[in-house]
Amino acid sequence: GVAAPAIAQSMPEVKWRLTSGFPKSLDTIYGAAELFAKYVSEATDGKFQVQPFAAGEIVGTPQAIDAVANNTVEMAHTASYYYVGKDPTYGILTAAPFGLNTRQQNSWFYQNGGNELANEFYGKAGLYALPGGNTGTQMGGWFRKEIKTVDDLKGLKMRIAGIAGQVMQKLGVIPQQIPGGDIYPALERGTIDATEWVGPYDDEKLGFNKVAPFYYYPGWWEGGATIHFWFNKEKWNSLPKSYKAIAEAAAAYANIDMTAKYDAKNPGALRRLVGAGAQLRPFSQEIMEACYKAANEMYEETSAKNPDFKKIWDNMRAFRGEEYLWFQVAEYTYDNFMIRARARGG
Amino acid sequence: GVAAPAIAQSMPEVKWRLTSGFPKSLDTIYGAAELFAKYVSEATDGKFQVQPFAAGEIVGTPQAIDAVANNTVEMAHTASYYYVGKDPTYGILTAAPFGLNTRQQNSWFYQNGGNELANEFYGKAGLYALPGGNTGTQMGGWFRKEIKTVDDLKGLKMRIAGIAGQVMQKLGVIPQQIPGGDIYPALERGTIDATEWVGPYDDEKLGFNKVAPFYYYPGWWEGGATIHFWFNKEKWNSLPKSYKAIAEAAAAYANIDMTAKYDAKNPGALRRLVGAGAQLRPFSQEIMEACYKAANEMYEETSAKNPDFKKIWDNMRAFRGEEYLWFQVAEYTYDNFMIRARARGG
Numbered sequence: 001g002v003a004a005p006a007i008a009q010s011m012p013e014v015k016w017r018l019t020s021g022f023p024k025s026l027d028t029i030y031g032a033a034e035l036f037a038k039y040v041s042e043a044t045d046g047k048f049q050v051q052p053f054a055a056g057e058i059v060g061t062p063q064a065i066d067a068v069a070n071n072t073v074e075m076a077h078t079a080s081y082y083y084v085g086k087d088p089t090y091g092i093l094t095a096a097p098f099g100l101n102t103r104q105q106n107s108w109f110y111q112n113g114g115n116e117l118a119n120e121f122y123g124k125a126g127l128y129a130l131p132g133g134n135t136g137t138q139m140g141g142w143f144r145k146e147i148k149t150v151d152d153l154k155g156l157k158m159r160i161a162g163i164a165g166q167v168m169q170k171l172g173v174i175p176q177q178i179p180g181g182d183i184y185p186a187l188e189r190g191t192i193d194a195t196e197w198v199g200p201y202d203d204e205k206l207g208f209n210k211v212a213p214f215y216y217y218p219g220w221w222e223g224g225a226t227i228h229f230w231f232n233k234e235k236w237n238s239l240p241k242s243y244k245a246i247a248e249a250a251a252a253y254a255n256i257d258m259t260a261k262y263d264a265k266n267p268g269a270l271r272r273l274v275g276a277g278a279q280l281r282p283f284s285q286e287i288m289e290a291c292y293k294a295a296n297e298m299y300e301e302t303s304a305k306n307p308d309f310k311k312i313w314d315n316m317r318a319f320r321g322e323e324y325l326w327f328q329v330a331e332y333t334y335d336n337f338m339i340r341a342r343a344r345g346g
Numbered sequence: 347g348v349a350a351p352a353i354a355q356s357m358p359e360v361k362w363r364l365t366s367g368f369p370k371s372l373d374t375i376y377g378a379a380e381l382f383a384k385y386v387s388e389a390t391d392g393k394f395q396v397q398p399f400a401a402g403e404i405v406g407t408p409q410a411i412d413a414v415a416n417n418t419v420e421m422a423h424t425a426s427y428y429y430v431g432k433d434p435t436y437g438i439l440t441a442a443p444f445g446l447n448t449r450q451q452n453s454w455f456y457q458n459g460g461n462e463l464a465n466e467f468y469g470k471a472g473l474y475a476l477p478g479g480n481t482g483t484q485m486g487g488w489f490r491k492e493i494k495t496v497d498d499l500k501g502l503k504m505r506i507a508g509i510a511g512q513v514m515q516k517l518g519v520i521p522q523q524i525p526g527g528d529i530y531p532a533l534e535r536g537t538i539d540a541t542e543w544v545g546p547y548d549d550e551k552l553g554f555n556k557v558a559p560f561y562y563y564p565g566w567w568e569g570g571a572t573i574h575f576w577f578n579k580e581k582w583n584s585l586p587k588s589y590k591a592i593a594e595a596a597a598a599y600a601n602i603d604m605t606a607k608y609d610a611k612n613p614g615a616l617r618r619l620v621g622a623g624a625q626l627r628p629f630s631q632e633i634m635e636a637c638y639k640a641a642n643e644m645y646e647e648t649s650a651k652n653p654d655f656k657k658i659w660d661n662m663r664a665f666r667g668e669e670y671l672w673f674q675v676a677e678y679t680y681d682n683f684m685i686r687a688r689a690r691g692g
Contacts (some may be wrong), residue, residue, distance in 0.1 A: 010391050042591035043389060045356050100682060102449065103482075106602055107609035116594065136449075137676040189647065199676065218680035245388035246592065252599035256452055263453035267668035270675065288683055321688060322613035328685040329616065330483040330545065334564035335447060335681075337634055339674040342667060 009238055014048045018229075019077025021061040023180065024054045026202055028261045029227060032254040033077040033135040036229065039250035040243075049242050050075060063181070068230045069126040076230040084162040086125075088302050089309045090215060091163040093118050093129075094317055095225040097295040102134045102224030102259055104323040109226065110252075112319050121308050128236040130251040133227035133258035136217035139203065140283055141196030142212035144187065147283075150290045153192055159183055159195035164221030171292040180206065187211045196221075200269035201262065209278040216281050220291055229257065244308075326327070356586055357383075360394045362573075365414075367407040367424025369526065370400045372548055374607050375573060378479040378600040379423040381692055382575065385596035386589075394589050395637055396421060407525070415472040422576040429506040432471075434648050435655045438510040439464050439475075441571040442662055443641040448480045448570030448605055450669040451660045455572065456598075458665050467654050473584040476597040478574035479604030482612070484565035485549065487542030488558035498634045505529055505541035509644060510567030516640040526552065533557045542567075546615035547608065553565065556622040562627050566637055573604065 018037070021230065022030045033052040040048050044334045059067045064076040079092035092099065100108055108114035109131045123128045141160070143239075147153060154172035158165075165175030176192050186192045188211045196219055197203045209215065229251050239247070274280060283291075303310035364383070368376045379398040386394050389477055405413045410422040411429045427440035429636075438445065454460035455477045467473045480613070493499060501517035504511075511521030522538050532538045534557045541558065542565055543549045555561065575597050585593070620626060629637075649656035 012643075027446070039591050039595045043588050043595065045588050070365055087558060097685070101677070101684075103605060107606040110606040111604050111610035137680045139676055168613060193433050202671070218676040218683070218685070220680065223680050223684070239556055242391050245385050246595070248597040249385045249389065249595035252602055253595040255597055256602040257456050260453040260456040262668065263449055263672070264457035267672040270672055280516070282679055288631065292683075292687060322685075323609065324681075324685050324688045326546070326609070326613040326616055327681060328688075330485055330564040331447070332685060333628055334483045334566065334569050335678055337564070337638075338444065338447075338569070338666075339670050339678060341444070341638060342670045342674075 010242060011044060011047045011241065014043070014239070016050045016074035016235070016245065017058065018050050018052045018063050018075040018077055019055070019058050019073045020052055020083060021064050021076065021227075023056075026198075028201060029133060029135070029198075030054065031261065032227065032258040032264065033229075036077070036132065036247075036250045037255055039253060040246055043246045043250070044243070048246065049300070052077070056123045058170060065127070065230070071232045071235065074232050074235045078230065079225065080129075080228055081162045081225075087308065088163055088293060088306060089121055089312060090307070092313055092316065093121070093226070093228070095222040096313065097164055097167050097221040097298070098166070098292055099223055099316060100320055100323065101327075102136050104320065105134060105224045105226050106131065106255070107323065108316060108319050113236075113315070117312055121312065123233060126233050128231040128233045129228045130231075130248060131226050132229040132251045132254045134255060135198055135222070135227070136259055137224060138222040139199050140216035140219045141194055142187070142203070142208040143194040143214040143338075144190070144212045145196075146281065147216065147287065148274060149284065149286055152222055153287070156194060157192045159186070159192050159231070160221070165301075167221070167291060167294045167298050168210050170297060171290055182248060184208065184211065192202055199262065199266050200273055201265040204269045204273055209273050209276055213277055213279050214281055215273065215278045216234045216283055218283070220283070220288065220295075226255075229254075245326065275325070285299050347593065351662065356588060357390060357393050357569050357660060358586065360585070360589065362394075362396045362420035362581070363404065364396050364405050364421035364423055365410050365419045366398055366399045366400055367410050367422065368401055371551060372544075374398065374542075374547060374604060375479060375481070375608065376423075378573065378604040379575075381603055382423070382593075382596045382600045383600060386592055389592045389596070391433050391590060394592065398423070400500075409438040411471070411473070411576070414578050417578045417581065420578050420581045421646060423573065424532065424576065425571065426475075426574055427571075433654065434509055434652060435467055435658060438655070438659055438662065439467070439574070440570070441568040442659065443510050443567040444571055444638055445662060446666055448482050450666065450673070451480060451570045451572050452601070453475065453669065454662060454665050459589065459661070463658055463661060467658065468576070469579060473577050474577040474579045475488050475574045476577075476594060478571050478597045478600045479599060481544055481568070481571045481573070482605055482608050483545075484542070484568040486539055486565045486573075487564035488549070488554040489540040489560040489562060490536070490558045490589060491539070491634065492560050492627065493540075495630065495632055499586070499633070502540060503538045505532070506567070509648075510542075513567070513640045513644050516568070516643060518635055530554065530557065531576050538575075539543045545608065545612050546619055547611040550615045550619055555619050555622055559623055560627055561624045562629050564629070566629070566634065566641075572601075604663070 037050040084091040383396040430437040
């Protein structure tokens, strides 16, 4: 009949490979790529299939960006800030030091033109991006010794990536880039003094508490880290409108579900870590202020020489001011009351 | 050929009507139903169509639950707590007084068995539900006079719905149920002394600041109000698996996007309201404590006589304790620093 070819054309068989920037052991973050693949396949009766591969199965995390750009794989699910060596703009599209929190990131991407700004930038590299997860505010990481003053940071060898490392460097930290699997032995041997990773649930798996018991917060460089789905731009553009709609909704589902999973899994892990001897410590006000000042210097310096960075950071920064104007009213006051009520045993 | 009928069967023509519990003027909340309809239609090349109708176009808000249950319409997009007259359990599935905040609600529904618990309850009424939006922590509302002590609440006629009204009643408030459009004249005439609605962006449209200038926060009865998509259960079950996947992902997209929109729109509205004379006031510690105590009494009394309510509240309450254990660490400390940095002009 006439109808059959039309239907077939609008639902072509598409089989794509996705390289994750993460190992399967991070079920929170890797799981979001699996959720995306599941929904895309179910929505199309298996006609649009995306197969996720763990980091290293096809290419390693550092190669994921080029693999998508040159169409070795059609998709990646990774943190844009891993590619900050190419351009610092990649850094702030995951998380800007002292930037937006999780809800504010989502609001910026979906409702303040953030996705459009991001894709204007990513498009130059042959990528198209959709937000595909958020970790929540991360922890500041694990330290072998207590860190009380800015002086305590001087000479500290810390595994910390990207522009956050640049900020820390201004305070005398010697930033180290070490893949996840190599951090524990480096900490144990004392090759490094500290490391940041994600938060209780992911950190617990790597056992850092055994060799670096001081667990600091907050991770001011990741107030709400957005993980992205990256598509080869031409491949994305070649999709029929229906598949684009399916992918957009599935990515949004993966986005909200990843945060939901972190929020559900982190409390139990935090309890267990503290039970196993982790010493929870807030960064001192002195350290927070010094890092904030150093971050502002980094923003000024980088904006002066990088117009893409400046355009995006100026927009984010203005949005941040508006957001905290609002968040400090109902949201913050509510959480404040609930935290104190809980502490009283309510 | 053989293939064509199989394809046709797996993508049947489905045309459903959705009654919203809200007017079109609330573009944030009504817009989430439009977003859902858009993605479902695009994903299926127009084969699965959901047409949203504003409250009152087919049935009014109070009738939406029965209209879905008896299949007058296949879907609603509404707040479960509007139907608390049928059972108080409907109330806490939107927002529990002193309950979960927005991210915690999402975590509960998606990752702590909340959707399963909710649908066990909704299923008895012939409904199937998916979260489809969240407003964020709402404001405490508009008051003609300042409210400083618990004594100031006595005899106060306040438009406040559902179980929050029951809690307020314990403190001497006389709760009033008034539809959105009738609130302004009631406040202006002094028939009521106060009203709660949503937050700055929605409230601004109704102009309450002109007749009740004291704008209190937080709305402790709605730490993060979830709006639901309700489906007639049999109709939901009749969908092919592909359409269910599409609807689930589109509902999750509507969920995260509604919060993103509120977060993007509220700051500007708050500025304008304050510029137009609204007096921002936090509820006093005395009032918050008294409301918290009254809410706990309500929970005990209702749990004692309603097993569905007890089952869901016990689960939510335990989850709340775990969530704030975690949120007080990285999230809250980060927001606290950012709020103070902003206040200093940083």
